[in-house]
Amino acid sequence: MPRRLLRDGRIVDDDWSYLAEAEGNPAAALMLTLAQWQSDRDSWIARGGRLGVVLQPSHPVELLAPDLSRFELIGTDFSGPSEGRGYSQARMLREHWKFGGELRATGYVRRDQLFFMARCGFNSFELPDTDIEAGQRALSAFSWAYQPSNDAGLPLKLQRS
Amino acid sequence: MYQYDVVDKTLVNERVAQFRDQTRRFLAGELSDEEFRHLRLRNGLYIQRQAPMLRVAVPYGMLSSTQLRALGSIARRYDRSYGHFTTRQNIQYNWPRLEQVPDILAELAQVEMHAIQTSGNCIRNTTSDHLAGVTPDELEDPRPWCELIRQWSTFHPEFTYLPRKFKIAVTGAAQDRAASLVHDVGVHIVRGAGGELGFEILAGGGLGRTPIIGQVVREFLPREHLLSYLEAILRVYNLEGRRDNLQKARIKILVRSLGIVEFRRRVEAEWELTRADGPRVDAAEIARLRSFFNPPAYRSLADCEPAAGKSTAFRAWYRYNTVAHKVPGYRAVFISLKKPDVAPGDITDTQMELVADLADRYSFGEVRVTHTQNLLLADVEQDQAFELWQTLEQAGLATPNIGTLTDMICCPGLDFCSLANAGSIDVAKLINDRFDDYDYLYDLGELEIKMSGCMNACGHHHVGHIGILGVDKSGEEWYQITIGGAAGADASLGAVIGPSVPKVDVAETIARLLEVYVEQRRPEERFLDTVRRLGVKPFKERAYAAPIAA
Structure with a gap:
């Protein structure tokens, strides 16, 4: 059964695969770990096809800078309910590095964090399947925002008034 | 004082709705203890020794008489008829019932109050000088800046899951009554070389297990950059602060381990990248906020000697429990919450209502919470002090001990x-x-x-x-x-x-x-x-x- 996820406010089937899921499918759009990408960079480039990479919270986003244009997707992983580095990683990717592709929150992602994640620039979310409909509603939990942010995961940019 | 507009009202109401649903999910078993913990803490709710404890934000210590009455009413109907004022100018209820907390928050929202970010690893209530706006030794009233920071920090999408809690204090006077040197960030209103007002920014102060005095990150920050600079500090901290050890997770440990020079370099480098696109303090917005803190309609009075010829008890109270005011004929009056047989900072429901009435009668309907766990009526006419004292004395609120050993x-x-x-x-x-x-x-x-x-x-x-x-x-x-x-x-x-x-x-x-x-x-x-x-x-x-x- 394909994985459902929330992307750009809509519930869709995931068209990306982690490496282990892509076995026997040479055309799969691949999400690599940073280690997988770094250890075999040239052969991934030679393989062709759509590439994504998933960062851990401790990875500086600058590591991706030289190759940013090769990725259509960047994921950042949330290790648990207290993890917060991904929010900064997302804003830096969107705002410093002008990453315009899919920015995906993975790992511990729940409806209660979604609004903040979307404001920081995530536009796709791997939620537990049971949380997806509620997650979609959570994107409109608040009607305004006090502070400017990129809001890349929300349908409109929020502001003070 | 600041009054909510439609944006503020909508946001606190939406927060109440969100928390009501989170509480429902927890009680229905849909959220684990650990998952709910992170959510309830960001709404000021601890599960404590005896019962839940709810901490309600009093932004930079300012309360209207209406709000204080509501706090008294909540104490009576949801708690054991008292509340406890804290060193960070907030109020805590020690005996609420978990399932009633959403209703308490809904009542608070009606009087423009909330418990947002009063606990948890996020930006906490901004604190300030309890004599702001009335003290003679002030460069500028810090409260509009506090309100600016309150709004900016509320639901900040990037900084709601920090390594540890984060406390900001703002002060504009020569004497630091906000303990800003032991805050994660201290903001001091200062004058620049050309005489213009701006901010000195300190970071890395704190108490707890490892007490450290804050250090200067930037000696002078032009005021329009306040929020972008705070964001740069917080981003460096959010990414690099330790998350593996709770005891070493505060920004003070990061500043100490990097050294202030390297910490400053990283903050400034981040700020260089973000300042152009980051939040800029809009002149119209700060003017709007400032308009809420205009001086009240003071009468034209001369200073007088209200203690002359009065009882020893009144003279002692007047000397210890009142302080100078910048406007002639006025005095700032402390209401001591340090009666010997009462826990410091505790106040009953009826005392709250009485103080609210006194604020209406004597001090333009406003009350302040001090970081020494007392209350303050900031704008009392000197020749009304005796009458005010008589009422406070009867209510057990005139213990003449402010600044002394028993003002613990x-x-x-x-x-x-x-x-x-x-x-x-x-x-x-x-x-x-x-x-x-x-x-x-x-x-x-x-x-x-x-x-x-x-x-x-x-x-x-x-x-x-x-x-x-x-x-x-x-x-x-x-x-x-x-x-x-x-x-x-x-x-x-x-x-x-x-x-x-x-x-x-x-x-x-x-x-x-x-x-x-x-x-x-x-x-x-x-x-x-x-x-x-x-x-x-x-x-x-x-x-x-x-x-x-x-």
């Missing part, structure tokens, strides 16, 4: 807090019993005793002239005593005098420290200054010279 700062301690090692309220009572002679208290002069029931230092013991820290010694409550700490512009951390002492000996040990002071002091010298001049040694020798008789 004290955390809730073992009685209410699940973190505490030892009681603090009962020690406060023992100290009150021992020092019940006001002539002696007045002779001792300015003296700050601060007491915490554990290393988390909610009672700020490190920066007390005398600090008392509860420690657990094989299941018994003992107390470590420090002297020489201070929280103001000359902040310093107290030095331990020696081995901890059992509860029954705390008051006598303090009495011995004070004997040394009385013997050795120079004219006009405060206890703190005598300690600084002589060092710990003579105090230590006296404290442990002879066993204390049980």
Whole structure:
């Protein structure tokens, strides 16, 4: 059964695969770990096809800078309910590095964090399947925002008034 | 004071709805204890020793009489008819029921209050000078800037899951009454080389297990960049602060391990990248915020001598519980929440309602919470002070001890807090019993005793002239005593005098420290200054010279 996820406010089937899921499918759009990408960079480039990479919270986003244009997707992983580095990683990717592709929150992602994640620039979310409909509603939990942010995961940019 | 517009109202109501649903999911078993913990903490809700504890934000200590009445009403209907004001200008309820908390929050929202980010690893309530706007020694009223920071920090999408809690204090006066040097970030309103107003920014101060005085990150920040600069500091902290060890997760540990020079370099580098696109302080917005803090309609009065010819009791109260006001004929009046037989900072529902009425009658309908856990009526006409005092006296709110030994700062301690090692309220009572002679208290002069029931230092013991820290010694409550700490512009951390002492000996040990002071002091010298001049040694020798008789 394909994985459902929330992307750009809509519930869709995931068209990306982690490496282990892509076995026997040479055309799969691949999400690599940073280690997988770094250890075999040239052969991934030679393989062709759509590439994504998933960062851990401790990875500086600058590591991706030289190759940013090769990725259509960047994921950042949330290790648990207290993890917060991904929010900064997302804003830096969107705002410093002008990453315009899919920015995906993975790992511990729940409806209660979604609004903040979307404001920081995530536009796709791997939620537990049971949380997806509620997650979609959570994107409109608040009607305004006090502070400017990129809001890349929300349908409109929020502001003070 | 600030009043909500449609945006503020909508946001707090949406938060109430969100938290009501989160509480429902928890009670239905859809959220684990751990998952709910992160959500409830960001709404000020702790699960404590006796019951849940709800901490309600009082932004930079400002309350309207309407809000104070609502707090009293909530205390009566949802709690045991009292509340507790904290060192960070908030109020705590010790006995609410979990399933009723969403209703309490809904009632708070009706009077433009909330419990958002009063706990949890996020940006907490911004604190400030309780004399803001009325003190003669101020460059500029800090409250519009506090409100700006309150709004910017509320639901900040990037900084809601920080390594640890994050506290900002703002002050605009020569004397630092907001303990800004022991905050994660201190913002000081200062004048630049050309005479223009801007900010000095400090970071890395804090108490707790590892007390550290904050250091200057930037000597002068033009005011339009305040928020982008705070964001740069927070981003460096969010990414690089330690998350593997709770005890080392505060920004002070990051600043100390990097060194202030390297920390500054990283902040400035981040700021260079973001300042152009980051939040800029909009002149119209700050003008809008400033309009809420315009001086009230003061009458044209002359200074007078209200204490002349009055009773000794009133004269003592007027001298100790009121302070100078920048407008002639007015005085700022403290309402002491340090009655000897009451836990410091506690106030009953009916007292809250009475203070609200007095605020309406005498002080333009506003009340302030001080970081010393008292209340303040900031704008009282001097010739009405006597009448006000009579009412306060009858209500048990006129204990004439502001700034003296019995104006103790004290955390809730073992009685209410699940973190505490030892009681603090009962020690406060023992100290009150021992020092019940006001002539002696007045002779001792300015003296700050601060007491915490554990290393988390909610009672700020490190920066007390005398600090008392509860420690657990094989299941018994003992107390470590420090002297020489201070929280103001000359902040310093107290030095331990020696081995901890059992509860029954705390008051006598303090009495011995004070004997040394009385013997050795120079004219006009405060206890703190005598300690600084002589060092710990003579105090230590006296404290442990002879066993204390049980």
